[in-house]
Structure formats: C-alpha cells, structure tokens
Amino acid sequence: GAGVSQSPRYKVAKRGQDVALRCDPISGHVSLFWYQQALGQGPEFLTYFQNEAQLDKSGLPSDRFFAERPEGSVSTLKIQRTQQEDSAVYLCASSPVAEEETQYFGPGTRLLVL
C-alpha cells in the first residue's frame, strides 16, 4: 500500500518567509511524528500527535514552529519567519496504533532558507 508521503519535496524560502510542510501518513495510522534532520546528522524529534491531539511538542526549537493535525490524518508543520538555521530535512513518520513503536518514515521535505 501507499507509504507516508510529504510535500513539497523541496522548498527554497527567503529568510523571513513563512513555510508550510505537509505530511500524509499511512491511512489509519493513529500516531504521527515530525523530526528535523540537519545535514550529516540523525533525525531529531520535534513533535508527536495521537490522532488530532498534540501530546508532545517538547522538540519544537522555537515558537516560530507550529504543527497541527486537525482531523487526525494529514498534518502540517508551519515555520514562521524562517531563519537560515531552519535549513534541514523535515521528516514525518507514522505508526498504526498508540502502543506500536514501529515508525514508518516519509521521504522528507528538504528546506533551504536563503
């Protein structure tokens, strides 16, 4: 079946612009995670949703980062007033149920802030 999809795959933004990154999890998956992967590094946790509830946002680096999942399926990660340090790959992952640890990753959105 279809895996996790993300769009856009690439995004170039000028410093100060707002961006919105979309994640379509595997159909029926309850849990959704966002991670940030800097060049040459491992992914770092940003935030977690269980259905529409955002249960953990401890990894969001600043109040410029905001995530939502209003209907418990598609999620959007929004970054306001982008800075050069926001340049990274943003990965989304989903899991079928709350108690299932296995996470399936999307291809990521590569964000470049100039």
Next chain:
Amino acid sequence: GENVEQHPSTLSVQEGDSAVIKCTYSDSASNYFPWYKQELGKRPQLIIDIRSNVGEKKDQRIAVTLNKTAKHFSLHITETQPEDSAVYFCAASLGGGSNYKLTFGKGTLLTVNP
C-alpha cells in the same frame, strides 16, 4: 533526556566481509531499539528492531544484540554486498504512550567496496 552515541561514524569494508556498528544509550528506562538504513536523499527505512526483553534478534544477514546492563546495542551485517552501502542510524525510545519518540545516533556511513 535520552542520549544515543553511535560508532564508528564511517566504516569501509570489502564485499563479503562483516560490518559491526555499535551504539550506547543513557536512559536505562529505554526499551525499544530500532535500526534504520538511509540511502542518499531517501527516507529512513527500518531494517531491524529489538525490544528490551530480548537479547538478540536475527533476520537473514542482519542481526542486532542488546546488553541492557551495559546499555549498548549493536548491528551486525554479514556477507556484505554493495547495495548495503548507506547511512545506518540506531535509535532508542522509552516505548508506549507518548514516550516513544525516537532518539537517534549521529549515523554510520557504511561503504561496501566490490
């Protein structure tokens, strides 16, 4: 919070040789340890995982061992092939509820020379 260290950062082997990647973690409460393979520009793909109630798990040419007392776990790849070349990430999580966000190591670039 959890901290995962991964070694080596790069590993070059001849085709047919074995490769071993090691990780240590800091939080003794962690109980789920997946390994992901990430090819350049692609999504991380789960290759094997282990839970704390198991000391070893094997899947064809890939095996993972876990030593909870020492808080370390290792990935073993036997009979390496050129298509095994990629970056490998270990990760750890507490598991369950809202605590199974993954903490990743920095990755190991494995190169298998034909």
